[in-house]
Amino acid sequence: MTQDAAIGIHDLSFATTEFVLNHTTLAEHDGTDIGKYHRGIGQQSMSVPAADEDIVTMAVAAAAPITARHGTDQIRTVLFATETSIDQSKAAGIYVHSLLGLPSSARVVELKQACYGGTAALQLAIGLVRRDPTQRVLVIASDVSKYELDSPGEPTQGAAAVAMLVAADPALLRIEDPSGLYTADVMDFWRPNYRSTALVDGHESITAYLQALEGSWKDYTEQGGRPLGDFAAFCYHQPFTKMAYKAHCHLLNVCGQDTDPDEIARVLELTTAYNTVLGNSYTASMYIALASLLDHADDLTDRAVGFVSYGSGSVAEIFGGTVVPGYRKHLRTAGHREAIDRRRPLDIARYRELHERSFPTDGGVHPVPRQTGGPARLLALDHHKRLYESR
Ligand code: HMG
Numbered sequence: 001m002t003q004d005a006a007i008g009i010h011d012l013s014f015a016t017t018e019f020v021l022n023h024t025t026l027a028e029h030d031g032t033d034i035g036k037y038h039r040g041i042g043q044q045s046m047s048v049p050a051a052d053e054d055i056v057t058m059a060v061a062a063a064a065p066i067t068a069r070h071g072t073d074q075i076r077t078v079l080f081a082t083e084t085s086i087d088q089s090k091a092a093g094i095y096v097h098s099l100l101g102l103p104s105s106a107r108v109v110e111l112k113q114a115c116y117g118g119t120a121a122l123q124l125a126i127g128l129v130r131r132d133p134t135q136r137v138l139v140i141a142s143d144v145s146k147y148e149l150d151s152p153g154e155p156t157q158g159a160a161a162v163a164m165l166v167a168a169d170p171a172l173l174r175i176e177d178p179s180g181l182y183t184a185d186v187m188d189f190w191r192p193n194y195r196s197t198a199l200v201d202g203h204e205s206i207t208a209y210l211q212a213l214e215g216s217w218k219d220y221t222e223q224g225g226r227p228l229g230d231f232a233a234f235c236y237h238q239p240f241t242k243m244a245y246k247a248h249c250h251l252l253n254v255c256g257q258d259t260d261p262d263e264i265a266r267v268l269e270l271t272t273a274y275n276t277v278l279g280n281s282y283t284a285s286m287y288i289a290l291a292s293l294l295d296h297a298d299d300l301t302d303r304a305v306g307f308v309s310y311g312s313g314s315v316a317e318i319f320g321g322t323v324v325p326g327y328r329k330h331l332r333t334a335g336h337r338e339a340i341d342r343r344r345p346l347d348i349a350r351y352r353e354l355h356e357r358s359f360p361t362d363g364g365v366h367p368v369p370r371q372t373g374g375p376a377r378l379l380a381l382d383h384h385k386r387l388y389e390s391r
Helices: 023-030 034-041 055-070 092-100 117-131 202-222 241-254 261-271 282-296 333-341 348-356
Strands: 007-015 019-022 045-048 075-081 107-111 136-145 158-168 173-175 180-183 231-236 304-311 315-323 365-367 376-382 385-390
Touching: 007 055, 007 117, 007 282, 007 333, 019 023, 019 348, 023 034, 023 348, 034 241, 045 348, 055 092, 055 136, 055 158, 055 376, 055 385, 075 092, 075 117, 092 107, 092 136, 092 385, 107 117, 117 136, 117 158, 117 282, 117 304, 117 315, 136 282, 158 282, 180 202, 202 241, 202 304, 202 315, 231 241, 231 261, 231 282, 241 261, 261 282, 282 304, 282 333
Parallel strands: 045 158, 075 107, 075 136, 231 304
Antiparallel strands: 007 158, 007 173, 019 045, 136 158, 173 315, 180 315, 304 315, 365 376, 376 385
């Protein structure tokens, strides 16, 4: 295992939305036994964006604490991963670059491959830092997961952004070589350009995830990766919390090991605390699992953590990381809890209204009601241009 000349995640912060829909509210509305949501898919609530929130405002809220702590001088690259793109041409990261006051001497680009995009951004960032270890890369993964109202995917919605500073000699986590990779052309989940909600073959998507896990683990092993028993915990992509459990059970089976529920809980439980109340945050999901693990574990110093990144369509990547001594004093646990606890609960009518909200496409001036208490908000759509303001 190479530790990649100690390059990895130097700081990590996430943000979510102004509003939350509790699954009990959804279950009362759609007549579902709450056991299906709480135990069947493992979700308690989901984040719902306000009218003036989107991937940009969540990204600013996630990244602002990082630039406040470390400054902006060494950031020469911003990689913004999303599958909730707001423009077919301009990178969402450019709005973030402006709202955060990042230096003009930087490159900004947007990346897409479903939920895998955040991992693509992280790996590209490592390559850039390896080329010049004095530079830092701001990696942002920000998404709003949205399915049709009253569809099976609806209870697996959510929204959040994660920001990570990738640097040499990182304070939190060293990312290791090798990676296990897997790509297959499958139509398990997709969103054509003309739709605001995703299309999904739900049960097929679970099978595709498990096949990709198996394929990327095989490659990880062939590339000389760690044995399963080395890992103190596994951060999976979590489209819904129960998926991490299904996936780890599958991995144990593939490796010919016992599927002992206590052992599965030991390596997963602390990684799912945030997802269970945020819902699917697509590109951000696996890194929010890492935040959950680091914020809740007693001490992981020098322990190996496994990462299983999956993006429908599909691409998967498995890699390991080692937790850096002293990491606990750099965590943002209080800020993360505050981001979750400050959300205001929605009733079903208000949630459905926000879900169905869309901008007119007439090129007029369309102000957006002030709803978010976050550091940036979407002010208006003005002659087809999105206007943002900072608080
Ligand atoms: P469904 O058909 O509504 O639910 O779809 P179900 O009937 O399969 O039930 C779900 C679970 O609840 C089952 O457990 C039931 O037994 C249980 P399982 O058998 O799977 O262990 N259940 C109950 N448990 C306790 N008490 C009860 C009860 N009733 C039922 N009363 C599905 C579920 C996940 C398919 C649906 O929500 C969906 O389509 N979600 C969206 C797609 C998705 O999340 N796919 C995951 C893999 S793909 C992925 O991760 C990529 C993605 O993030 C996108 C990207 O990459 O960009 C989605």
